[in-house]
Amino acid sequence: MDQLALIVGLLLATVVAVGLGDRLRLPYPVLMLLLAVALTFIPGFPDLEIPPELILPIFLPPLLFATAQRSSWAVFRVRWRTLIMLAVALVVLSTAVVAGAAWLMIPGIGIPAAIALGAMVAPPDPVAVESVAGRVHMPRRLITVLQSEGLFNDAAAIVIFQAAVAAAVEGTKIGPDVVLKFVVGAALAVVVGIAMGWLTSLITRLVASMVARSAVTLVVPFASYILAEEFHASGVIAVVVTALEMQRHARPQDAAERVTRTAFWDVVELLVTGLAFGLVGLEIQDVIRTEGSAVLGMVGTAVVVCILVFAVRFGWLGLLALSARKRKNVLQPTSAKEVLILTWCGMRGLATLALALALPLTLADGTPFPARDQLLVIACAVLLATLVLPGLTLPWLMKVLKASQDGTEERDAARVLARRAQAAAVAALKDHELVKELPPEKVALVKEKMTRLHAELLDGSLRNESLAEKRERGRELAITVQTIALDAARQEVVAARNEPDTDPEVADRVLRQLDLRTMIMPE
Template sequence: MDQLALIVGLLLATVVAVGLGDRLRLPYPVLMLILAIALTFIPGFPEFEISPELILPIFLPPLLFATAQKSSWAVFRVRWRTLLLMAVALVVVSTAVVAGAAWLMIPGIGIPAAIALGAMVAPPDPVAVESVAGRVHMPRRLITVLQSEGLFNDAAAIVIFQAAVAATMSGKEVGPEVIPQFVIGAALAVVIGIAMGWLTKFITKLVTSMVARSAVTLVVPFAAYILAEELHASGVVAVVVTALELQRHTRPQDAAERITRTAFWDVVELLATGLAFGLVGLEIRHVIRDEGTAIFGMIGMAVVICILVFVVRFLWLGLLALTARKRRNLLQPTSPKEVLILTWCGMRGLATLALALALPMTLPDGSDFPARHEILVIACAVLLATLVLPGLTLPWLMRVLDATEDGSHEQDAAKVLAKRAQSAAVAALKDHDLMKELPAEKVTLVKEKMRRLHAELLDGTLRNESVAEKRKRGRELSIAVQTIALDAARQEVVAARNEPGTDPEVADRVLRQLDLRTMSMPD
């Protein structure tokens, strides 16, 4: 019962942290992490233990799925170079540098165990980045770079970590076989993700309940992750691909389902994020307690590794900024200011903690895993340094650098989509037979509604307009005409969302206004 009460308490604390974060302009996951660590110092506080093997399977699927739903295949087709350089190459470089430093500083750690430590602290957490960056009016382009990096870097880090642990357990070295292992696992995960997307689409056609169709999307990420892991593929990639496939197959006419599913996933993402970071805080406290006074002798090594993590990311992003200016690539940092911001947003989270706790206690011969205590302390130090410090100071940094965005770029993008939606609606009505059946006053009314549609999409407001009922047939025809126009507008926005030049989140906002406008129409 204590375990259940603790989980419920963390969920309630998440709601409080969200409200407090809004007032203080601070990210609620960071507040949850600090709160959880502080609570464990209270005498008599209940213990909570979760198997390390369950941390990633429980929290990564829904949180990755929620983030990936905001993207599209077109985004990755355009940003594949950034994806490789940030999500794969930077993870490899960070792992190598940290492993080298650990091997030099920690007696008896061995190269494979040092590589395992490097893989733990290499990948930034997309959940932490999303919750922090979105609150400080960061330029949309930089948020997109961080999202693209965060969706796939866990896959590279997990493969390296698993190979390093296996080498440590067998007494061998980590070899080049890691590369084909990663490629094959990622390719198989893509196939699994596409198959799960198709299967989900098939199931939702059979299920009539709108609530049940939304619930299916909660089950699918776990199914994709578990299936991929069982087949020795990347569960992370499988979940992301599943989400992208579901978004690709979205139907314009599913307005009510999109409204329901969006609200459902907003709640799931908020509570899962808060609970996850609350449990991270509890686990960090366990590490501190278990190590006792010995932890003070590890502080120096932990500080060096933390500094290296920041420095490597800064130098790598600086190199990308130089090449971006030469190639005029706007999907990478292009200035020292952007390099500093993206460096500060390299926040570690769930993956780092889960991989640290997943370290075996002993080797097959019964001896202790090399430098396991040092690895745990350093991993937790990097997590705290990269999450708490940037999370609390990023708003200040954005103000000092004058790097906040006023939203004009997104407004311009929304105007373009709104104009396309309006044009599609007008074109659909232009030669439709229903227009010829309408009385003259109804034609005037419909034209007025089309003129207002553009403004509604831009300002996000809804105007529930009543149609004067002079004749029942005229009212029915008028509603039918509006339905045709809104269907055409939604079709245009859904198609635009899958185009390379469209920001998926902007398209989702415009589509949401169209969906709400459709829902407000009388039956």
């Protein structure tokens, strides 16, 4: 009962943290982490005992799925270079540098255990980054870079970590087969994700209940993750691919389902994020309490590793900025200002904690895992340094660098999509037999409705006509006209969402206005 009460308490604390974060203009995941750490100082406070091997399968699938739903395949075709350089190459480089430093500073650690530490602290957390970046009005292009990195870097880190731990436990060496394992695992994960995406789309077409169709989307991420892991593939990649496939199969006419599903996932993402970072705070305090005064002797090594994590990221992003200037690649940092911002946004989170807790207690021969306690302390130190410090100071940094945007770029993109939707609606009406037979006054009414539709898509207003007015203008005709127009407009925005030059999140906002406009229409 204590475990259940603690979970409910953390969920309630998440709601409070969101409200407090809005008032203080601070990211609620950071507030949840600090709150959880503070709670553990209360005498008799219960421990939340979750087996380490279950932390990633419980929290990663829904959080990755929620983030991936805001992207599209077309965007990843454009971002492939950024994806490889950040989600794979930077993870490998960070792992190597941290492993080298740990091997030199920690007596008797061994190369495999040192590599395991490097893999633990290498991947930034996409959930923490997105929560912080959106609040400070970061340029949309930089958020795109961070999203591209965050969706796949866990996969590379987990493969390296598992290979390093296996080598440490068995007393063997890490060979080049790690690369082959990652490639094969990624390929199998893509197959699993595509299959699950297709199967989910089929199920949602067969199930009549809108509530049940939304509920299916909560089950699917876990199913994809578990199925991929059973095939020794990457559960992370499988979940992301499943979300992308479901978006690719989305139908323009599913307006009510999209609105319901979006609201449902907003709640799920908020509560799971709060619970996850609350767990991070509880585990950090538990590690500190377990190690006691021995933690002080590990501070020096932890500080060096924290500095290296920031330095490697800054140096690598600086090299990418130089290459981006030559290639004019807008999906990479292009200035020292952007390099500094992206470096500061390299926040570690749930994956770092889960991998640290997944370290085995002993080796195959029964001896203790090399420097396990110190590795836990270092991982927690990196987590705190990269999450709490940047999370609390990023608004100040953005203000000093004058890097915040007022949303003009997104509004311009929404305006372009709104015009496309309006043009598609008008074209559909011109080609429809019903409209061709309308008298001149009714044609004028159609044009007026299309003008109002364009305005609604831009400012989000949803004006509804009175029943009397609809009767005066021809209720049935007006409804038919609006249905034809809105169907064509939604079709155009859904098609645009899958285009490389379209920001999926902007398209989703315009599509939401069309969906809401459709739902308020009378039957």
